[in-house]
Amino acid sequence: MAVSEAIKAFISSNRTVSTSILDASTVIAVSLFVTLLCASIVIGHLIEENRWANESITALFLGLASGGVVLLVNGGRSSQFLVFSEELFFIYVLPPIIFNAGFQVKKKQFFKNFSIILMFGVFGTLISFILISIGAYFLFKKIGLTSFGIKEYLAIGAILSATDSVCTLQVLSQDETPFLYSAVFGEGVVNDATSIVLYNAVQSLNVSDADVFTALKLLGTFLYLFFTSTALGIAVGLLSAYGIKTLYFGRHSTDREVAIMLLLAYLSYMIAELLSLSGILTIFFCGIVMSHYTWHNVTESSRITTKHAFATISFIAETFIFLYVGMDALDVDRWESTSSSAGTSIAVSSSMFALVLIGRAAFVYPLTSIYNCTKRRESDKITFRRQFIIWWAGLMRGAVTIALSYNEFSSSSSSDETSSHEHALMVTSTITVVLFSTVVFGSMTKPLIEKVLPRQGKTSISDADQFTSLEDLRLLFLEDGDPNNNNEGGSNQQPPPPKRSSLRLLITNTSSTVHYFWRKFDDRFMRPVFGGRGFVPFVPGSPTGAQDQTSSPSTAQI
């Protein structure tokens, strides 16, 4: 205890004698977080060869450990910087992560799987929401919780249906398992819009007059939210492409270009939040449009800088979230205010966790079966092993769940003691589920994928032929081609199909057809206005960096 006493004395001495004009507690909190971030990165780097661990889990454990130290130093009272702030999370930490995901996503793969992403993200989340709400209603009654109404149970359903897209990014590899990555991560992005709509709908719900119109209204709200959010993201992305192409920032400064891209992307998120749209959807599509048009309009240095700087910011933000969640879990005040027995806590947490498992299974298997029915080719269908991985990889719950749970249960103004205890219990149980799911699924997913889908990444070279279809052949003849298309679209889940006749290919492969017409439209109408690949305003014949000039930002993942 001597060390903790010394640290305590040191901190309090600094608080009183500090001649700095800054508030010492803020400085200490920031220093602590930055130190822990550095430690997470270094440790994460050192144990990278270990397939059970990754930076998220390292950060989570470091957060838990340092939260423990802070508690010891403070003598069991939680300190100010252990408290989770929704504002910090939603305004500063989440946007760069989602933007970078859109910026670096393999667009072709994403849009190829768009139907399954929408299906999972919308109907899947809805099924999971209904099941979890009903299940919680019956299970929690049995455990002995009494104070919740229908509204609270619906909120629990919405909160536990929000999958964590951040951890997915770290656990699944875009290069090794592109189909799984785009399906599970894409689902996570759409899922966010759905759960926020559901959560907000529940908030404004009048339980008495719930009828079929409410459901219709909900659907209408979702469609409105989905399309306006997407449109806003695309609009801001196009604005940045047009602005940078027209104003020609590169003439004077790379920094201006990078600053404008960064600021406009962030602005799209903020405007979406201001208009009560889904900022996550908006900034995700803004990232996609920026990587398709804007990124090609800037100088070579700006391209390298944005590619890595956005990835770095996102990487820091991700690590920060896990640190934060880890530290937040040790907020003793909250644990004490539940005043439940350990038995009740465990019962609630495990029923929540069971509901999450069942709720996801209940839509992954049926929806993939429906998807498989629409596919004629055996190679296009989703195998059972793949279904299992989709189910497994989407089980993680993360910071969005914690933030929503706080919003619902933390600021309980009810004077009823039972009610406030049960509200606190909900928050601690949610944190337990988040911690447990992140650690278990985060550490086991990589080994599991290796076991269930052996040598997944090794086939990527032969798979690259898959897209040498009509579309690519035409593109090869019609324009000066794009050497990266083959690799970019290379998906690994199917053995390469035998070459077929042009017409048959066109009919069989609908997504290729859509893509072909999109490319024609893009080349004829969009690129002349907004730039994009092939638009080379700066020293066209420059030999250096020719490799980077043609590749898309998605080739450089973390």
Next chain:
Amino acid sequence: MAVSEAIKAFISSNRTVSTSILDASTVIAVSLFVTLLCASIVIGHLIEENRWANESITALFLGLASGGVVLLVNGGRSSQFLVFSEELFFIYVLPPIIFNAGFQVKKKQFFKNFSIILMFGVFGTLISFILISIGAYFLFKKIGLTSFGIKEYLAIGAILSATDSVCTLQVLSQDETPFLYSAVFGEGVVNDATSIVLYNAVQSLNVSDADVFTALKLLGTFLYLFFTSTALGIAVGLLSAYGIKTLYFGRHSTDREVAIMLLLAYLSYMIAELLSLSGILTIFFCGIVMSHYTWHNVTESSRITTKHAFATISFIAETFIFLYVGMDALDVDRWESTSSSAGTSIAVSSSMFALVLIGRAAFVYPLTSIYNCTKRRESDKITFRRQFIIWWAGLMRGAVTIALSYNEFSSSSSSDETSSHEHALMVTSTITVVLFSTVVFGSMTKPLIEKVLPRQGKTSISDADQFTSLEDLRLLFLEDGDPNNNNEGGSNQQPPPPKRSSLRLLITNTSSTVHYFWRKFDDRFMRPVFGGRGFVPFVPGSPTGAQDQTSSPSTAQI
């Protein structure tokens, strides 16, 4: 007024019906600032050809304009986001600016002028502090202010002696006027340490027992602060170089390298603040060490990314400060609480301004004369025109002044009405001085330099020969040379001296001699441990980017 009513209605409607879980006022404030930042950058880009304007002044006026709109919308009450936050400024906005300045500074030029920088930064600031304090004591009494004691007057002296290093960065060009840039900007960095020591010393001063020991103690504190802050910055910089070289982050990820550099730099600032040192000095030297060692140990992509990403962040932060100061100036509550006549306000502001002018003149001319006496060669002396520019370019007062003034006069707990009015008057007068000096000196410095020192930048090619002295010749033979050294050290204030014999050159040019031994030390002891130029761990023969591999980050200024 219809538009303002509409905006008001829009804002308040969003505040009430917002279904977002975020606080609407935060979202509005962030959106507004991001929009204004974008506008400043675009407008700054468009008017760049205009030599009277720059991004700082654009941002300042945009801030004033939008502050005005906010006031109109709020019906004359200040809104929450108009209030200057010292924490925001010192913790988040200032560090990246100073770090980038250190990272991109031309090291040779900086160390060559180190003696004059120290002289100006320490003795200059001290002279200015004494003169302004005494002047304020007599002038303010005459104007009719009664409530201040000696302590307040000394605080005013410290506050008004803090020059603004941020605006200097924007107004002076490192490439066109390297001597002026390194002298005035370097002075600004050292000045910060001095004014903070002075300010803190004044805070803890017991006026009754002020004697010669107090002065000695003050000097001791300054020396302690200067050396520990510098040592801390160097230590953290070396740690980053050693860590990145040893751990070999580049093997897996460019993002980790960039993240570690960013986080360690920030950590150095935070540790310095935690230990009540000068964070600005620390992060400045950390930046210098990082650009000398760490930057050469990372991958090619990391080099390009850090060079531009750090510059971009700094650029955004600089623009933000001016926006913020502009908006802050319109905090009506503060203006109202002065309850002084316009005459008194103008009298106080103009006496402050006059004291700033005199205080700076009182040390620039004497100190440069002393400096000139130590130089035997006519070409090494500082001409009168150059003295004038040094005086002029350091007259700007900026955000540090505002922050210190707030700290001193804003949280006045005195119940005396006259006293609290006069405290408020000090804050508004400081803001007036800052605004006026930034606009006047910021817009007039560039044209003035062109007029006073005609065709300054055009001689840089011939000046590059200046350093083809013994030292460089030896370096050329001893090692595989550094093609950038010549340009990097190329200073423009002197005509190229005739080539002399080796020994004579060695004696005449002391700073070159020091530099020569430093290089030998660096090559033999430092570089084997910490890497640095010539340490190429990644694909040594790679033809792409060979140009960037040899250049230092300082070649890419905004």
